[in-house]
Amino acid sequence: MNFPQLVSLANYLASHGLLCLRFTCKGLNLVYRTKAYSAVLNYLKSDEEYKVAGVFLAGRSMGSRAAASLVRTACEQDDSFIQGLICLSYPLHPPKAKSKLRDEDLLMITKPALFISGSADEMCDKTLMTNVIRKIKAPVKIHWVENANHGLTVKGKSLEDVLPEINEQTFLWIDQMLKL
Template identity: 70%
Template sequence: MSVIDVLAYSLICIICIFQEEIKIPFAKKLLDAVLSVPKAHSGVLYGVILTHGAGGDMNFAHLVSLASHLASHGLLCLRFTCKGLNLVYRTKAYNAVVLYIKSLDDYNIGGIFLLGRSMGSRAAASVMRATCEDDDDAVQGLICLSYPLHPPNAKGKLQDEDILQITKPMLFISGSMDEMCDEALLMRTIGKMKAPVQIHWIENANHGMSAKGKTADDVMTEINEQTLSWIQDILKL
């Protein structure tokens, strides 16, 4: 994308959505979050919850770009920060956000998609597994950005305990050179999964989605378009 394209896209997002900084109760704390809402939000909305990896926060560039893109196409987006490094803690925080978005009386939310990046995708997967086991129809699907299938240099230690039990649609967006998600191992794991799964590889991208021969804007555009297309396909929009 050229500078002019980026400015034009930013202007479209500003016109089409409004954003609100909010606090979400969790245990004895408040989670920082941002709600991105389409300005024309009459009728049924679908919500997307987004969270970050082990480092950073909800202002990670890919999440900001993705939330703006999805909201500008009619999806309510809620991105939040939880910096705990314990997966159980992160999962509980994610659950609190799911309960919060379900409680929003100002919007007629018809369904929710869970999305996380890296460790955030593991927390989202844990929540998704529970919703499948509980037959929670509110949650429509799961999007995993840079899912950490294994630690770096430890391909024998698969982190697949939750994704193998999920039965609802899943989208993986991973770099083909991701040091925490070997391509062959992910394909083998998908072969064992119960859920309908789609995967999109960002060519030559690492775990942080830096790709040789592509600008950061190129990668974000690819992620945004793939995610929106998959959600629209699931919802038959």
């Protein structure tokens, strides 16, 4: 929840008029995280104070896998509350195990999706990700942060140099999706 890229992105989106909710889970278990994410989503659907009409689910690394799982379920149930998926540093495969793709949820989504990954991400080979994206039946955009690793940091650049690129790409994509 307090990963610098997530804090920066939430602040940027909020400053541009988008309500952002960040939360965290205590475990590194994907099933647990997906259940926690689902509970937050159910709360938003039923909240009377804000009356949220729809959401984009987002996450970083394992959080993006949990978000993708929920988007897949929403697509299967034709749930219009979820409008799209935003994945920062989607972990397409374990480090040094490119043959173990984690693409099962991605291949089943029909909602628009944005992927922001580092071109040097050891958990998201660029060629493999490009091949997976070609198979997704939804509108998909991928933005590669040049020379960034899984943490979306770039050797020789400060985090403050990289954050605007991530924030602007995400906001422009959401804005475009809302205008469709």
